[in-house]
Amino acid sequence: MTTRYDVVIVGGGHNGLVAANYLARAGKSVCVLEARHVVGGACVSEELVPGATWSSCSFIQGMLRQEVIDDLELARFGLRSLSPEVQGVALWEDGDHFMLHHDVDETLKSIGRHSPDDARRFFEFGSKLKRFADISRDWLLSDPPTRSEVFGRFERLGETELLNEFMVVSAQDLLDRYFVSPRLKAYMTFLAMVSTWGGPQTPTTAHVYGYHAFGQFENVFGRWGIPVGGMGSITAALRKGAEAFGAVVRTSAPVAEILVRGGRAAGVRLVGGDVVNADIVMSNAAPTVALGRLVPAGAMKEEWRREALRTDVRGSMARIHVLLDTLPHYNGFEPGLGPQHLGHTILNASAENYEAAAEAQRRGRFPDDFVIEGLIHSATDPSVCKPGQHTLLLGVQQLPFHLEKGDWDDHKEAWTDRVMETFYRFAPNLRGHVIGRNTVSPLDLERTYGLPGGNIFQRSIVGLENLFSERKAPGGDGYRTAVEGLYLCGSGAHPGGGVTGAPGHNAARRVLADMSGDRGPVRRHTELSKSLMDRVLETGVGKDLGYQVAQSKLLRGVTRLFAKSK
Template structure:
């Protein structure tokens, strides 16, 4: 029986383990921390307070993986916000909601920002769906060449979308559609995740576009949560892997990969224990995998150079705040409301992102950061003591290296900065804080193993996508060392809690072993999937007609046509 060792029990490593164990291979997963899940984990950060400490929203997880591994039978319960998917507000009290029902969102945008932005929101959604129709078939397949990728847009008559969503900047992308600064600021946030740049930086549009492949409960444009926090997802995957015979070990930090005769032969732990294997997969990021766990003497010079140049700049932080009351945002009534249920954004403005990047380039903290947050305890009260809440906040565009000091020195300043932003928007929280827990970019590297504090394992820019992720010559999950594979988010299709990289790496191993895969996998099949046309293509073609576009814009905001809207946002094969 083929022996497989997987380094790292993040969600991708666990996905690889579950598929390979199910195929009958002898699988052992080694996790350095004392808990499974990597950065997709629920942790008790103070007595009685549990929270999703790194990832916290689920909308990119591939439904095929949920189905294949029967994750619901292994305890996974996914759910969405009961009303608002997102809430965006400014210190002045100006705000808007993105609701579960698209027609309600469109009416809200029309009321607050005008007819033009309401129609533009429909157009933006149609174009994002069109983009998803191109990107989605590539998710659970080996990456296509860039030439193939570009040709697909050409053949679909969508080169305008290629320039706008793939090579363009977030600023230019959003300026094309919208007028409202608050709406643009809200949408811009997903375009600056794990990127050393600002919305005006060319190539950032793809980071936003990456989310076009997302879905929840079979529908585009939605996201949700896991009961018990995101760690419930990795717990279910781990349970699926164990049920197929995989061995999962924690507190087992790998020191290096054993290589003899140009082939991976296993790993050696920091304890000195040697674990033999025929195949080794690394769920660590590419820099850690190939520059720390492998002696560079075993790698070609061009591989070493490519990984050294691989861009992992683009750090973030988490500041978790335990409170004894819910925030009462300026301009909104007190008490529980939809503003507490979804993904919230405080003060998102394009100029704030630009200023944050300029300061990050100088190794400085932002002065006025955009803050994202969720309050899982509103929807999942078992996570915290009765009458208490945990606000999980995040700030992007932070430098990994600070000028003149370390992140340990700056921890309290960072905490105070985020608290001030909370108090600016919800003054009632002053005096309500019971405790805080701050995860700096350095903590993300030191505690969670994310080089440079980059949660995507590397920037999602065009030069680091497809067969160029993580570097040219390494785009097929295999490394130049026979039997050594990469399975983390530093491989195609990239970052976010998707599971696709882990799936594809497992398929690469099974294919190399001459074993069957759960569904056809390979370049030839990937090409066939790309050639398929579906509802998204039909919608895009129809929307090109001014008369039909006007009718669709009107229909999209009608609650009595909600069933038709649900059909229009339905993903092929999506769960009802």
């Protein structure tokens, strides 16, 4: 069977579906081809343990751009998300803990009880991070800027130090500049280790931290939510929206080859032999897959194909999905449902554990101990399992993809047992209360979800050589590849991974501009100067006043206004 569209998109992950929505709304005929039986890629809900629904890979809505949500009317197409009052929980085996809340005054109180010296430092750090986010936000939804453009903007605004802190240095250097408590620093380090090959001392991991930490939910800086029904609710809404505007979305439709005729992408051939012709081909698949495997030999320079195959995909992680018949009774808390079950929880965080994990990762081994992240989705959204049951998701970062002996299939169950033993040290009551479990290993991320090397970003975001205009296809420019008419629209393109929708949005705008004959850069640009609040917070008196306001329950309205994204 042969069909024809204006645009065919390889891969029905969230970015491919975002691109399809924008193109269909612009009047283009669009076909999305997804290899699996379900759309979503790594943004998907599945029954991984019988009787319960899970966010298989990504599990928090904290980076999806509000502009995309609004433009594509995702609420109209079924997306509903909840934001728990407790956003973060840091917990150690001795019961020591603190929490991050919706309201800043509650967060500062919690941190202050843990480390009195760090409550004010946390407020000042958050103000700096928000300033970095405000300056950086424009290029998230633009063609990738050059490194000189990025650096130049910070320099023009007099924020060179801010640039160095949140983009150039290591996570350890960044956090050492602001905080005293080793445990607070270890808790905050976790976001810098997401799909990272290395440890807290690796240069530019401060940017990995900043990239994750300045997310937003409903235009509130630093907040996240949980889609009702899991992360697949996002991609389900995207699919409905695309189809409502005429796009065709096909599942169980793996692509065997990107067709190139006369030096130009002309469509795709499916594994079953069907051909889909198109004026434009967009790939939501990883660059190593699209350019190293799907583009036929001779369609571009061999050196570019080899370079694509050498794309840095190091930095893997794993997920464990555990169905329980009771809630964890964490050390230091009373039994029963409480705020400790609502937030994104980091257990066992220490500088020593991160460094040991980095060394083990380099050697293809597992460390003796694990830093674990956890989320009990059912505590916020009970719809995902039966009454009396709970869905616990655990995650471990800094894992090797290639193992010293054997592969992940050989070690997955024993590794899962070890992680569970670590978790039981924090919630001893759970022994004997596990109904079932499922592990998504780095090998599963590659094999099932199409993420080479188990890197959830399709390629590394560590190092300036993997950012901005350098995050491109070999021989390409921005979202364009070296093959005319073939574009990248996935996480391997600018600005990177996470469920942002930004690569899909940006690539669609690039395609529409090129189709209209406009080859110039597609950019968002806000003339950003320091607000009165920014200027006040730079002064000693202003810092004192800002901290007093942030501590006040009566002045929450002022703090919430400041937290709104610009």
